[in-house]
Amino acid sequence: MTDTAATDQVFRPRLSRERIVHEALRVVDDEGLQALSMRRLGSLLGVEAMSLYRYVDGREDLLEAMVEHLTDGLRLAPHTPVGTEDGWQAYLQWLAHEVRRVAHAHPQVFPLIATRHPAAPWLRPPLRSLDVVEDFLSVLTRQGFGDEAAAAAYRAFSSFLIGHLLLEASQLGGSVVPDEALDEGDPNAPSSALELADYPTIRRLEPELSQDRSGEEFESALEELLDRIARTRRS
């Protein structure tokens, strides 16, 4: 046996909150939320589970930190010149696609982003970072939105993102089931082994239902939402 095999402690740079959160995200991305336990996370970091409690205030705090790490990343790419008349539209387009990118990059974490309670009741997932919300509201109000219209736009925008992205993420993150029960595949059966005999319309529309139009539908629904928001602006 070699040295590294004997010690099995490949040299870990030293624990830190950042390293813990990063490793936790890796676990959930690769194996799903139920694979994340304090004990397993500890052992992956070459440490006993109890050591994590120096940096993280329990499992709930860890989940919170993971969500914050992803939602704080939505800040300030030097996004768009807010000077122009329609700068807010470019900003919201950019922000929507940023959130979508996060949802696609971490489909197993997005349900957490969508369902955990933010720090204040008026914060709404997935735009639950104060920095991001400040950006959002200040861009809109500086471009002629009234206070009430800006707040309403924030609520509508959040709902839009959750509605479209949670389902997309759910479909992306779904097939991480450990490949059991894929054994005896009925050589017929249209994609799923569901019995559709009593559901004629579903059976007829199954091809249309199975089509993935999420990209186009996201874009067109987003444009419609921006139009709708534009109408509420009092300039």
Add this chain to the structure above:
Amino acid sequence: MTDTAATDQVFRPRLSRERIVHEALRVVDDEGLQALSMRRLGSLLGVEAMSLYRYVDGREDLLEAMVEHLTDGLRLAPHTPVGTEDGWQAYLQWLAHEVRRVAHAHPQVFPLIATRHPAAPWLRPPLRSLDVVEDFLSVLTRQGFGDEAAAAAYRAFSSFLIGHLLLEASQLGGSVVPDEALDEGDPNAPSSALELADYPTIRRLEPELSQDRSGEEFESALEELLDRIARTRRS
């Protein structure tokens, strides 16, 4: 001590899948998802946890059964005369409000409805019962929608419901935290103890953000969605 106190077995009608699901819903409604364990559920039903496995194929199957119990309830109140020209609009209005009623009645279960993987990849929460989807698609196609338009309407409608109701439910179900840390309330501090010094726009808009407009916003966004869907119909 009396007889009932001595036995503590108040007479339980006998176990059944239905009774288990019903009690599980009661637990989650009252105390939240994390309060639901097989062992505790068993003891609430006057039985050892292992007995539950006769009726339920493990915890995951139980959660699934809870979701199905609620989403199958969306079926066929003798809803609306589908004969008329705009019958589909009345049907979708009815269906949207039914789902909203479920979300309000079980805010702690709704995240489960929204995030669990349905039986087929083309099924989307919260309309994940085959009966309901068959209703949905057959009503629309019988009223002049093309197959593709009906499928697109199903997807848009599902996204709308998730986006609006998950946030509403989250706010309703949130305050079930066991009333700790409510102790030393800063007599000032506007509703939340968040530090908003560096967020001038948020601070200025906090009253508008804190307003609960979910009712009105649900209604007006729903009407807008129905208008949008109407435009996709090829009659």
Add this chain to the structure above:
DNA sequence: ACCTGAACACCGTTCAAGT
């Protein structure tokens, strides 16, 4: 200062055994 060992109070689940 940072990590660990041992312990506590829980979990979900299986399976042979009871009635």
Add this chain to the structure above:
DNA sequence: ACCTGAACACCGTTCAAGT
């Protein structure tokens, strides 16, 4: 047929103890 006891392999978390 229906329920249980005992056991297994896990959890999260605390706390005194080690270095």
